[in-house]
Amino acid sequence: MSQVGVVRVAVDRGSCCGSGNCVVAAPEVFDQDDTDGLVLLLRPDPPPEAADRVRRAVETCPAGAIHLTSTTGP
């Protein structure tokens, strides 16, 4: 089965500014830490059906703290 388009997600808490836009976009993938409000990655390998929401999280992150890597392998 082709895996083209599957995304893996990485976050950088050091550059996160706690806007919460990622939680609005993809709540099944991102959360905010109770202690400091900074990004928590719930699923580094989100399901394919969440890919658009994850891309929206990347697009609306004001601090550029979310990164995607696409895997193209089988």
Added chain:
Amino acid sequence: MTATAATDLPLWPASTLDHGPFALLDEEQRHRLVGPVTRVRLPTGVPAWLVTRHADVRQVLRHPGFSADLERPGFPLVRPLPPQSESGRQGAFIRMDGEEHSRLRRMLTAEFMIKNVRRIEPLIQQTVDGALADLAAAGPPADLVETFALPVPSIVICHLLGVPYADHDFFQVRSRTLLDRRTSPEVFRAHAQELRDYLHELVVARRGDTGGDDLISRLVRDRVVTGQLTVDELVGMALLLLVAGHETTANMIGLSTLLMLREPGRFAALRQSPHRAADLVEELLRYLSVVRTGLPRLALVDAEIGGQAIRAGEGVIAVLSLANRDPGVFDDPEEFDPYRQAHQHLAFGFGVHQCIGQPLARAELRIALLGLADRFPTLRAEVGPQQVSTRDTSVVFGLNSLPVTW
């Protein structure tokens, strides 16, 4: 810099007094100012680069080489501001860069995170319900701004901060002065100091009473007492939140109501599809963009924005409102389209300074509009968009009043 005399450059902010509250520019201004990065003259007489395209605005606001510190020489001020005393600058993290900024902002990020705002939604609902009852008691007719749009965010921010709402006349008058571009440096300085003195007294009182469940009490308990934050810094942070919590959301509620009432059926559609309110709020934020004059930044390094070389020491104005009507990003951007997916808008800014209160603003706007739609199905404006009195000289655009009837 080019040899062009500053007086030959177009003036920014450009006035659109004759075009009603929903037009950002007229055709001639649009032709002259929108598109590639262009040179303008600010009311203070200094030249600056005007950045209007969505991608360019994002690039400037996310660029670590552009400073938000208006105390730096050469910073592109759109109005003369008094030099700040050392204590007057403390805590004002929106005007700080780098680590200095993030140290203070991060003391607040948990306070405004999505789940904490969700927890206070019952309080917002209760505040909206109370203001709706006041509106019903006041009219018809009534002024929606005075009775509804301003009290809702004011009561909520006061509750969150732990500031007595009973003092609202005092801090609303001063918040407004600080945001008005016509305010003289002397009055600006005096009103800022009066607000600081007021908040200083509140903070000091909390040091002796550490049981409170509000933001100021928590910061005193967790940060001031532990030596991570000075009283002056906390006062400055509270001042920012108090001012920012007032006019922004209030003006969004007022303008949104006028826009919704402009065409029959918009409130009815909202009443029938309350689950779509969150998307509607994003389009309102995009289209109305209350911080219309833009965010000023000073280049600390040479950079290239939208193909234009910008040198270290030059000022830039990143215009959120025009970026929110960039035709390359939004189809028919001059049209208000409640069905549009507008989540890419920059109404809350971009970069590490993006509005920390945005989850709160979104919740207040959504709950306020749903409340109006439910409680006042026959609501209508008593003035047309061209007759309404607008706040043209404020850093935060909005309505002075909105006479409504039902």
